[in-house]
Amino acid sequence: xxxxxxxxxxxxxxxxxxxxxxxxxxxxxxxxxxxxxxxxxxxxxxxxxxxxxxxxxxxxxxxxxxxxxxxxxxxxxxxxxxxxxxxxxxxxxxxxxxxxxxxxxxxxxxxxxxxxxxxxxxxxxxxxxxxxxxxxxxxxxxxxxxxxxxxxxxxxxxxxxxxxxxxxxxxxxxxx
Numbered sequence: 001x002x003x004x005x006x007x008x009x010x011x012x013x014x015x016x017x018x019x020x021x022x023x024x025x026x027x028x029x030x031x032x033x034x035x036x037x038x039x040x041x042x043x044x045x046x047x048x049x050x051x052x053x054x055x056x057x058x059x060x061x062x063x064x065x066x067x068x069x070x071x072x073x074x075x076x077x078x079x080x081x082x083x084x085x086x087x088x089x090x091x092x093x094x095x096x097x098x099x100x101x102x103x104x105x106x107x108x109x110x111x112x113x114x115x116x117x118x119x120x121x122x123x124x125x126x127x128x129x130x131x132x133x134x135x136x137x138x139x140x141x142x143x144x145x146x147x148x149x150x151x152x153x154x155x156x157x158x159x160x161x162x163x164x165x166x167x168x169x170x171x172x173x174x175x176x
Contacts, residue, residue, distance in 0.1 A: 007088045011095035014076055015103065023072055028100060030066070030073040031093045037065065038090050048086045055081055105135035110154040114147040114163075129153060129160070 018027040038044050047053065047061065059078050066074065080089055101108060111117065111125060126137060133155065144152075149164035 004088075004091065006085060007091035007095045010080060010085065010088075010092045011099050014092070014096050015099050017072065017076070019103075021072060023070060024100070026070040027073050028097075030069045031096050033069075034066065034077075035090065035093050035097070038093075045090065048089055055084075055086075058086055101138065106138050107133050107135040107155060108140065109133070109137050110140045110142060112142045112144050112147065112152040112154070112163075114145055114149050114151075115143060117141065117151070125151065125153060129155070132158075 014027065015024075018024045044065075048058070059081050062077050062081065063074060066077070069077075077089065080086060080092065085092075098108075109126075109129070111122065117125075122139065122141070126139065130137070147163040147165050148168070150162045150167070152163055152166075153160040
């Protein structure tokens with residue numbers, strides 16, 4: 001939990017720095033590339049988490065891998081590494097992207113269903129929940145065959161569960 005709090009704080013500082021210096025798009029691009037490298041190369045995550053590699057070596061490797069990054073981003077990644085927080089660097093990057101979406105007024109909405117929903121169904125769901133969305137919705141769709149039917153909508157801390165599996169579970173609990 002402590003690493004999550006520090007990731008939020010570092011991400012907030014980076015976002016404020018990006019806004020202050022009018023480099024939001026540049027830093028966003030760098031952070032997306034950092035996340036892509038981390039997703040593609042599991043070795044990079046192992047490298048960041050390794051206590052055997054000293055800080056100077058880590059900073060040198062980061063600068064070499066990401067030599068096309070904006071200097072502000074490089075300086076920030078160096079700061080994170082110098083402070084011994086390189087193990088939460090990817091959490092910081094994810095938090096930065098989440099905070100950037102919130103800053104732009106984008107609300108991530110996940111719709112989970114048993115099978116691919118038709119566009120009209122997605123639009124109907126979106127129309128019903130749009131009154132509770134303050135901002136521009138960004139819809140992500142996931143498939144979970146365990147739901148049997150229906151759907152689950154997640155918006156931040158809120159969840160609407162209209163799945164058949166959930167209804168069957170509630171019915172079973174009533175009988176027991």
